[in-house]
Amino acid sequence: MLYYAFTVLATGIAADTGWSETAVTASFSAGSLFGAVAGIAAGRALQHRGPRVVMTTGSVVGAAGVAVVASAPSLPVFAVGWLIAGAGSAGTFYPPAFATLTHWYGARRVRAITTLTLVAGFSSTVFAPLTAALDDLAGWRATYLALGVVLAATAPAHAAALRLPWHPDAPDAAAATARPASDRSVLTSRAFVLLTASGALTSLVMYASLVHLVALLQDRGAGVQLAAWAVGLSGAGQVAGRLLYPALDRRMTPNPRSVAIILALATAVLALAVVPGPVPLLIAIAVVAGAARGLFTLISATVVSEQWGPERYAALNGVYNAPLGVAAALAPAAGAAIASWTGGSTGLFVTLGCLGVGAAILTAAAGVVRARPAGHTEDRN
Numbered sequence: 001m002l003y004y005a006f007t008v009l010a011t012g013i014a015a016d017t018g019w020s021e022t023a024v025t026a027s028f029s030a031g032s033l034f035g036a037v038a039g040i041a042a043g044r045a046l047q048h049r050g051p052r053v054v055m056t057t058g059s060v061v062g063a064a065g066v067a068v069v070a071s072a073p074s075l076p077v078f079a080v081g082w083l084i085a086g087a088g089s090a091g092t093f094y095p096p097a098f099a100t101l102t103h104w105y106g107a108r109r110v111r112a113i114t115t116l117t118l119v120a121g122f123s124s125t126v127f128a129p130l131t132a133a134l135d136d137l138a139g140w141r142a143t144y145l146a147l148g149v150v151l152a153a154t155a156p157a158h159a160a161a162l163r164l165p166w167h168p169d170a171p172d173a174a175a176a177t178a179r180p181a182s183d184r185s186v187l188t189s190r191a192f193v194l195l196t197a198s199g200a201l202t203s204l205v206m207y208a209s210l211v212h213l214v215a216l217l218q219d220r221g222a223g224v225q226l227a228a229w230a231v232g233l234s235g236a237g238q239v240a241g242r243l244l245y246p247a248l249d250r251r252m253t254p255n256p257r258s259v260a261i262i263l264a265l266a267t268a269v270l271a272l273a274v275v276p277g278p279v280p281l282l283i284a285i286a287v288v289a290g291a292a293r294g295l296f297t298l299i300s301a302t303v304v305s306e307q308w309g310p311e312r313y314a315a316l317n318g319v320y321n322a323p324l325g326v327a328a329a330l331a332p333a334a335g336a337a338i339a340s341w342t343g344g345s346t347g348l349f350v351t352l353g354c355l356g357v358g359a360a361i362l363t364a365a366a367g368v369v370r371a372r373p374a375g376h377t378e379d380r381n
Contacts, residue, residue, distance in 0.1 A: 002066065002085065005131040005147055009140045016140060019075045027075070029329050031065070031082030031089075036325025038090035043099065043318015050166030051100040052159060058091020059155035066148035070141045092154070094120075095321045098301040099314035104164055106310065110249050113301050117242050117294070183315055186308050191366045192320070195307070198362035199300055200323035202262055205356045206293045207331035208338075209269050209349065210234065213286060216272060216345035222279045230283045237290025238297070245298045254306040255367030258299050259360050265292035266356025273349035300324060 006028050014021040046054045065085030072078035090096075098113055105112040134143040186192050213234065217227040248257055268289035275282060304317045339348040 002062075002089070002147065002151075005143070008131045009135060009143065012135060013140050017075075017078075019078070023075055024078070025332070027079035027082045029333070030079060031084075031086030032329035033086070033326055034083050035086035035089035035093070036322050036329060038087050039093075039095055039325060040318045040322050042090040042096060043321075044315045046096055046099055046318075047312060047314035050162070051096060052162040052166075054091045055096055055100075055162060056091075056155050056158040058088045058096070059151060059158055060088070061085075062088025062092055063148045063152035063155070064088070066144050066151060070144035070148060088151075092151075094297070094301065095317055096314070099317055100162065102302075102305050102310050102313045102317075103166065109305065109310070110246060110298075110302060114242055114245055114298060117297055117301070118239060183312055186312075186316055187319055191307065192316075194362050194366035195303055196320050196323055198258075198262070198359040198366065199303070199320065200327040201355050201359035201362070202265065202296055203300075203324040203327040204331050204334060205265060205269060205352045205359065206296065207328045208335035209272070209289065209352050210293070211332045212335045212339065212345060212348055213272075215339075216349060217279065217282060217286075219345050220277050220279060220282060222282075226279065230286050233283060234286040234290035234293075237287035238294030240287075241291030241294030242298060244291070245295055248295070254303070255363065258303065258363045259367070261292055261295045261299055262356060262360040262363060265289060265296060266353050266360060268292055269349055269356055270353030273346050273353060 014024050062085050065081050068081030101112040102109045214227040271285045305313050338351050
Protein backbone atom coordinates (compact mmCIF):
# COMPACT_ATOMS: atom_id res chain seq x y z
CA MET A 1 0.00 0.00 0.00
CA LEU A 2 2.61 2.58 1.07
CA TYR A 3 5.00 1.61 -1.75
CA TYR A 4 2.45 2.23 -4.48
CA ALA A 5 1.17 5.37 -2.77
CA PHE A 6 4.64 6.86 -2.67
CA THR A 7 5.23 6.29 -6.39
CA VAL A 8 2.10 8.34 -7.03
CA LEU A 9 2.72 11.08 -4.46
CA ALA A 10 6.50 11.68 -4.61
CA THR A 11 6.49 14.38 -7.28
CA GLY A 12 3.60 16.23 -5.64
CA ILE A 13 5.29 16.13 -2.22
CA ALA A 14 8.42 17.74 -3.66
CA ALA A 15 6.41 20.40 -5.47
CA ASP A 16 4.30 21.23 -2.41
CA THR A 17 7.12 21.38 0.15
CA GLY A 18 10.04 22.68 -1.86
CA TRP A 19 12.13 19.67 -0.84
CA SER A 20 14.03 18.10 -3.72
CA GLU A 21 12.50 14.96 -5.21
CA THR A 22 15.86 13.24 -4.65
CA ALA A 23 15.70 14.01 -0.92
CA VAL A 24 12.07 12.90 -0.71
CA THR A 25 12.88 9.62 -2.44
CA ALA A 26 15.99 9.11 -0.30
CA SER A 27 13.87 9.46 2.84
CA PHE A 28 11.49 6.80 1.61
CA SER A 29 14.37 4.51 0.61
CA ALA A 30 15.99 4.95 4.04
CA GLY A 31 12.77 3.73 5.62
CA SER A 32 12.69 0.72 3.30
CA LEU A 33 16.30 -0.11 4.17
CA PHE A 34 15.60 0.18 7.88
CA GLY A 35 12.57 -2.07 7.51
CA ALA A 36 14.63 -4.71 5.70
CA VAL A 37 17.21 -4.81 8.51
CA ALA A 38 14.53 -4.70 11.21
CA GLY A 39 12.99 -7.77 9.58
CA ILE A 40 15.77 -9.88 11.13
CA ALA A 41 14.67 -8.94 14.65
CA ALA A 42 11.00 -9.28 13.68
CA GLY A 43 11.64 -12.81 12.40
CA ARG A 44 13.32 -13.84 15.63
CA ALA A 45 10.53 -12.35 17.71
CA LEU A 46 7.91 -14.09 15.58
CA GLN A 47 9.76 -17.40 15.91
CA HIS A 48 9.57 -17.20 19.71
CA ARG A 49 6.29 -15.37 20.34
CA GLY A 50 4.15 -15.99 17.28
CA PRO A 51 2.62 -13.57 14.76
CA ARG A 52 -0.06 -11.89 16.90
CA VAL A 53 2.24 -9.58 18.87
CA VAL A 54 4.66 -8.93 16.01
CA MET A 55 2.09 -8.12 13.33
CA THR A 56 -0.20 -6.14 15.62
CA THR A 57 2.75 -4.06 16.81
CA GLY A 58 3.90 -3.61 13.22
CA SER A 59 0.52 -2.17 12.25
CA VAL A 60 0.54 0.30 15.16
CA VAL A 61 4.14 1.41 14.59
CA GLY A 62 3.60 1.68 10.83
CA ALA A 63 0.49 3.81 11.27
CA ALA A 64 2.36 6.10 13.70
CA GLY A 65 5.14 6.50 11.15
CA VAL A 66 2.68 7.41 8.40
CA ALA A 67 1.11 10.01 10.71
CA VAL A 68 4.54 11.58 11.23
CA VAL A 69 5.11 11.60 7.46
CA ALA A 70 1.73 13.25 6.85
CA SER A 71 2.31 16.01 9.40
CA ALA A 72 6.06 16.55 8.89
CA PRO A 73 6.94 20.26 8.97
CA SER A 74 10.47 19.67 7.69
CA LEU A 75 12.48 17.20 5.67
CA PRO A 76 14.29 15.69 8.72
CA VAL A 77 10.96 14.95 10.41
CA PHE A 78 9.67 13.51 7.13
CA ALA A 79 12.69 11.19 7.04
CA VAL A 80 12.17 10.13 10.66
CA GLY A 81 8.56 9.30 9.83
CA TRP A 82 9.69 6.95 7.09
CA LEU A 83 12.17 5.28 9.45
CA ILE A 84 9.32 4.62 11.89
CA ALA A 85 7.09 3.37 9.09
CA GLY A 86 9.94 1.15 7.91
CA ALA A 87 10.23 -0.39 11.37
CA GLY A 88 6.51 -1.12 11.28
CA SER A 89 6.80 -2.70 7.85
CA ALA A 90 9.08 -5.38 9.32
CA GLY A 91 5.98 -6.75 11.04
CA THR A 92 3.44 -6.27 8.27
CA PHE A 93 5.07 -7.08 4.92
CA TYR A 94 5.31 -10.47 3.23
CA PRO A 95 7.97 -12.22 5.40
CA PRO A 96 5.99 -12.34 8.68
CA ALA A 97 2.85 -13.34 6.80
CA PHE A 98 4.75 -16.09 5.00
CA ALA A 99 6.20 -17.31 8.30
CA THR A 100 2.73 -17.47 9.83
CA LEU A 101 1.25 -19.42 6.93
CA THR A 102 4.24 -21.77 6.79
CA HIS A 103 3.85 -22.60 10.48
CA TRP A 104 0.08 -22.99 10.54
CA TYR A 105 -0.50 -24.71 7.21
CA GLY A 106 2.47 -27.11 7.17
CA ALA A 107 2.30 -29.30 4.07
CA ARG A 108 -0.44 -27.05 2.62
CA ARG A 109 1.68 -23.91 2.96
CA VAL A 110 2.27 -23.48 -0.80
CA ARG A 111 -1.46 -23.19 -1.47
CA ALA A 112 -1.94 -20.76 1.44
CA ILE A 113 1.01 -18.56 0.42
CA THR A 114 -0.09 -18.59 -3.22
CA THR A 115 -3.58 -17.46 -2.22
CA LEU A 116 -2.15 -14.58 -0.14
CA THR A 117 0.10 -13.36 -2.95
CA LEU A 118 -2.72 -13.58 -5.49
CA VAL A 119 -4.84 -11.25 -3.37
CA ALA A 120 -1.90 -8.95 -2.63
CA GLY A 121 -1.02 -8.89 -6.30
CA PHE A 122 -3.89 -6.47 -6.87
CA SER A 123 -2.41 -3.89 -4.45
CA SER A 124 -1.19 -1.65 -7.25
CA THR A 125 -4.54 -1.98 -9.02
CA VAL A 126 -6.38 -0.76 -5.91
CA PHE A 127 -4.09 1.66 -4.12
CA ALA A 128 -2.41 3.51 -7.01
CA PRO A 129 -5.68 4.94 -8.43
CA LEU A 130 -7.14 5.37 -4.93
CA THR A 131 -4.10 7.39 -3.88
CA ALA A 132 -4.30 9.54 -7.01
CA ALA A 133 -7.98 10.24 -6.38
CA LEU A 134 -7.42 11.17 -2.73
CA ASP A 135 -4.48 13.38 -3.67
CA ASP A 136 -6.56 15.27 -6.21
CA LEU A 137 -9.33 15.69 -3.65
CA ALA A 138 -7.42 16.59 -0.48
CA GLY A 139 -3.65 16.68 -1.06
CA TRP A 140 -0.81 14.36 -0.13
CA ARG A 141 -0.92 14.99 3.63
CA ALA A 142 -4.58 14.09 3.98
CA THR A 143 -4.00 11.11 1.68
CA TYR A 144 -1.30 9.74 3.95
CA LEU A 145 -3.49 10.31 7.00
CA ALA A 146 -6.27 8.30 5.35
CA LEU A 147 -3.86 5.51 4.44
CA GLY A 148 -2.52 5.60 8.00
CA VAL A 149 -6.05 5.01 9.29
CA VAL A 150 -6.37 2.01 6.98
CA LEU A 151 -3.07 0.64 8.28
CA ALA A 152 -4.07 1.26 11.91
CA ALA A 153 -7.31 -0.65 11.31
CA THR A 154 -5.27 -3.78 10.57
CA ALA A 155 -3.96 -3.80 14.17
CA PRO A 156 -7.23 -4.97 15.81
CA ALA A 157 -7.74 -7.35 12.88
CA HIS A 158 -4.33 -8.93 13.56
CA ALA A 159 -5.00 -9.05 17.30
CA ALA A 160 -8.34 -10.77 16.76
CA ALA A 161 -7.43 -13.16 13.95
CA LEU A 162 -3.92 -14.36 14.78
CA ARG A 163 -4.86 -16.51 17.77
CA LEU A 164 -4.06 -20.05 16.70
CA PRO A 165 -1.55 -21.93 18.90
CA TRP A 166 2.09 -21.18 18.15
CA HIS A 167 4.74 -23.79 18.87
CA PRO A 168 7.63 -25.30 16.89
CA ASP A 169 6.63 -28.07 14.53
CA ALA A 170 7.90 -31.47 15.61
CA PRO A 171 10.09 -32.81 12.79
CA ASP A 172 10.27 -36.51 12.12
CA ALA A 173 13.42 -38.38 13.12
CA ALA A 174 14.82 -38.60 9.58
CA ALA A 175 14.35 -34.88 9.00
CA ALA A 176 15.91 -34.03 12.34
CA THR A 177 18.96 -36.15 11.46
CA ALA A 178 19.35 -34.58 8.01
CA ARG A 179 18.97 -30.96 9.09
CA PRO A 180 21.59 -28.80 10.83
CA ALA A 181 21.35 -28.55 14.60
CA SER A 182 21.16 -24.77 14.99
CA ASP A 183 20.21 -21.53 13.28
CA ARG A 184 23.88 -20.56 13.19
CA SER A 185 24.82 -23.70 11.28
CA VAL A 186 22.27 -22.82 8.61
CA LEU A 187 23.13 -19.10 8.44
CA THR A 188 26.85 -19.81 8.05
CA SER A 189 26.43 -22.63 5.52
CA ARG A 190 27.53 -22.06 1.96
CA ALA A 191 24.12 -23.09 0.66
CA PHE A 192 22.36 -20.37 2.68
CA VAL A 193 24.91 -17.73 1.67
CA LEU A 194 24.64 -18.67 -2.01
CA LEU A 195 20.83 -18.69 -1.98
CA THR A 196 20.69 -15.36 -0.14
CA ALA A 197 23.15 -13.76 -2.57
CA SER A 198 21.11 -15.12 -5.48
CA GLY A 199 17.89 -13.78 -3.96
CA ALA A 200 19.40 -10.33 -3.44
CA LEU A 201 20.63 -10.17 -7.05
CA THR A 202 17.24 -11.33 -8.33
CA SER A 203 15.48 -8.74 -6.18
CA LEU A 204 17.70 -6.02 -7.65
CA VAL A 205 16.94 -7.22 -11.19
CA MET A 206 13.20 -7.40 -10.51
CA TYR A 207 12.75 -3.95 -9.02
CA ALA A 208 15.27 -2.04 -11.14
CA SER A 209 13.78 -3.43 -14.35
CA LEU A 210 10.27 -2.56 -13.19
CA VAL A 211 11.13 0.98 -12.08
CA HIS A 212 12.96 1.72 -15.35
CA LEU A 213 10.56 -0.04 -17.70
CA VAL A 214 8.75 3.19 -18.59
CA ALA A 215 12.01 4.87 -19.59
CA LEU A 216 12.98 1.90 -21.78
CA LEU A 217 9.61 1.85 -23.56
CA GLN A 218 9.74 5.61 -24.12
CA ASP A 219 13.16 5.17 -25.71
CA ARG A 220 11.54 2.68 -28.09
CA GLY A 221 8.80 5.12 -29.12
CA ALA A 222 5.99 4.48 -26.62
CA GLY A 223 4.09 7.39 -25.13
CA VAL A 224 3.86 7.93 -21.38
CA GLN A 225 0.32 6.58 -21.12
CA LEU A 226 1.10 3.45 -23.14
CA ALA A 227 4.23 2.84 -21.07
CA ALA A 228 2.19 3.21 -17.88
CA TRP A 229 -0.29 0.64 -19.18
CA ALA A 230 2.64 -1.67 -19.86
CA VAL A 231 3.66 -1.42 -16.20
CA GLY A 232 0.09 -2.26 -15.20
CA LEU A 233 -0.03 -5.25 -17.52
CA SER A 234 3.33 -6.39 -16.17
CA GLY A 235 1.75 -6.32 -12.70
CA ALA A 236 -1.12 -8.44 -14.00
CA GLY A 237 1.52 -10.85 -15.27
CA GLN A 238 2.70 -11.33 -11.69
CA VAL A 239 -0.73 -12.62 -10.73
CA ALA A 240 -0.77 -14.97 -13.73
CA GLY A 241 2.67 -16.28 -12.80
CA ARG A 242 1.60 -17.03 -9.25
CA LEU A 243 -1.30 -19.07 -10.57
CA LEU A 244 1.25 -21.32 -12.29
CA TYR A 245 3.34 -21.92 -9.19
CA PRO A 246 1.37 -24.84 -7.65
CA ALA A 247 1.72 -26.79 -10.90
CA LEU A 248 5.47 -26.12 -11.00
CA ASP A 249 5.69 -27.11 -7.34
CA ARG A 250 4.19 -30.51 -8.17
CA ARG A 251 6.32 -31.15 -11.25
CA MET A 252 9.79 -29.80 -10.37
CA THR A 253 12.09 -30.17 -7.39
CA PRO A 254 12.94 -26.94 -5.52
CA ASN A 255 16.39 -26.09 -6.85
CA PRO A 256 15.75 -26.70 -10.58
CA ARG A 257 12.47 -24.81 -10.22
CA SER A 258 14.23 -21.81 -8.73
CA VAL A 259 16.93 -21.83 -11.40
CA ALA A 260 14.34 -22.03 -14.19
CA ILE A 261 12.29 -19.12 -12.84
CA ILE A 262 15.32 -16.86 -12.33
CA LEU A 263 16.57 -17.70 -15.82
CA ALA A 264 13.12 -16.88 -17.23
CA LEU A 265 13.30 -13.47 -15.59
CA ALA A 266 16.84 -12.87 -16.85
CA THR A 267 15.87 -13.92 -20.38
CA ALA A 268 12.86 -11.59 -20.43
CA VAL A 269 14.95 -8.66 -19.18
CA LEU A 270 17.62 -9.34 -21.81
CA ALA A 271 14.89 -9.57 -24.47
CA LEU A 272 13.62 -6.14 -23.46
CA ALA A 273 17.13 -4.84 -23.98
CA VAL A 274 17.79 -6.34 -27.43
CA VAL A 275 14.35 -6.43 -29.11
CA PRO A 276 13.86 -3.07 -30.87
CA GLY A 277 10.09 -3.35 -31.21
CA PRO A 278 7.33 -3.06 -32.07
CA VAL A 279 6.00 -1.73 -28.77
CA PRO A 280 3.21 -4.37 -28.43
CA LEU A 281 5.89 -7.09 -28.57
CA LEU A 282 7.89 -5.30 -25.88
CA ILE A 283 4.76 -5.10 -23.74
CA ALA A 284 4.22 -8.84 -24.18
CA ILE A 285 7.80 -9.47 -23.03
CA ALA A 286 7.20 -7.17 -20.04
CA VAL A 287 4.19 -9.32 -19.10
CA VAL A 288 6.42 -12.43 -19.20
CA ALA A 289 8.92 -10.63 -16.96
CA GLY A 290 6.05 -9.81 -14.62
CA ALA A 291 5.03 -13.47 -14.49
CA ALA A 292 8.60 -14.40 -13.56
CA ARG A 293 8.57 -11.76 -10.81
CA GLY A 294 5.36 -13.20 -9.44
CA LEU A 295 6.83 -16.69 -9.45
CA PHE A 296 9.99 -15.53 -7.71
CA THR A 297 7.91 -14.02 -4.91
CA LEU A 298 6.76 -17.56 -4.15
CA ILE A 299 10.27 -18.97 -4.56
CA SER A 300 11.57 -16.53 -1.94
CA ALA A 301 8.63 -17.39 0.31
CA THR A 302 9.32 -21.13 0.27
CA VAL A 303 13.06 -21.53 -0.20
CA VAL A 304 13.90 -21.65 3.52
CA SER A 305 11.22 -24.20 4.39
CA GLU A 306 12.07 -26.36 1.39
CA GLN A 307 15.79 -26.42 2.15
CA TRP A 308 15.82 -26.46 5.97
CA GLY A 309 12.28 -27.32 7.02
CA PRO A 310 9.52 -25.19 8.60
CA GLU A 311 10.59 -25.55 12.24
CA ARG A 312 12.75 -22.38 12.37
CA TYR A 313 11.34 -20.67 9.32
CA ALA A 314 10.49 -17.30 10.90
CA ALA A 315 13.97 -16.63 12.28
CA LEU A 316 15.86 -17.93 9.25
CA ASN A 317 13.56 -16.26 6.74
CA GLY A 318 14.01 -12.89 8.47
CA VAL A 319 17.74 -13.12 7.79
CA TYR A 320 17.25 -14.42 4.25
CA ASN A 321 14.88 -11.59 3.35
CA ALA A 322 16.97 -8.74 4.76
CA PRO A 323 19.41 -8.55 1.79
CA LEU A 324 16.47 -8.93 -0.61
CA GLY A 325 14.77 -5.95 1.01
CA VAL A 326 17.96 -3.90 0.89
CA ALA A 327 18.39 -4.72 -2.80
CA ALA A 328 14.79 -3.71 -3.52
CA ALA A 329 15.25 -0.41 -1.68
CA LEU A 330 18.45 0.38 -3.58
CA ALA A 331 17.14 -0.80 -6.96
CA PRO A 332 15.83 2.58 -8.26
CA ALA A 333 19.08 4.41 -7.48
CA ALA A 334 21.24 1.50 -8.61
CA GLY A 335 19.31 1.27 -11.88
CA ALA A 336 19.76 4.98 -12.53
CA ALA A 337 23.51 4.72 -11.84
CA ILE A 338 23.91 1.71 -14.15
CA ALA A 339 21.92 3.46 -16.89
CA SER A 340 24.17 6.50 -16.58
CA TRP A 341 27.30 4.33 -16.66
CA THR A 342 26.17 2.22 -19.64
CA GLY A 343 24.67 5.05 -21.66
CA GLY A 344 20.94 4.47 -21.24
CA SER A 345 18.11 2.04 -20.65
CA THR A 346 19.36 -0.56 -23.13
CA GLY A 347 22.67 -0.89 -21.32
CA LEU A 348 20.85 -1.04 -18.00
CA PHE A 349 18.62 -3.92 -19.09
CA VAL A 350 21.58 -5.84 -20.58
CA THR A 351 23.41 -5.47 -17.26
CA LEU A 352 20.34 -6.53 -15.27
CA GLY A 353 19.82 -9.56 -17.51
CA CYS A 354 23.43 -10.64 -16.97
CA LEU A 355 23.01 -10.19 -13.20
CA GLY A 356 19.94 -12.42 -13.42
CA VAL A 357 21.96 -15.13 -15.15
CA GLY A 358 24.53 -14.80 -12.36
CA ALA A 359 21.77 -15.22 -9.77
CA ALA A 360 20.61 -18.43 -11.47
CA ILE A 361 24.19 -19.77 -11.41
CA LEU A 362 24.43 -19.04 -7.67
CA THR A 363 21.18 -20.92 -7.04
CA ALA A 364 22.42 -23.87 -9.10
CA ALA A 365 25.67 -23.86 -7.10
CA ALA A 366 23.67 -23.91 -3.86
CA GLY A 367 21.90 -27.02 -5.11
CA VAL A 368 25.24 -28.71 -5.77
CA VAL A 369 26.41 -27.85 -2.25
CA ARG A 370 23.22 -29.20 -0.68
CA ALA A 371 23.45 -32.41 -2.71
CA ARG A 372 26.91 -33.36 -1.42
CA PRO A 373 27.23 -36.39 0.83
CA ALA A 374 26.52 -35.97 4.54
CA GLY A 375 30.17 -36.40 5.43
CA HIS A 376 31.18 -33.29 3.49
CA THR A 377 32.30 -30.24 5.45
CA GLU A 378 29.22 -28.25 4.33
CA ASP A 379 26.91 -30.52 6.29
CA ARG A 380 29.07 -30.34 9.40
CA ASN A 381 28.87 -26.52 9.69
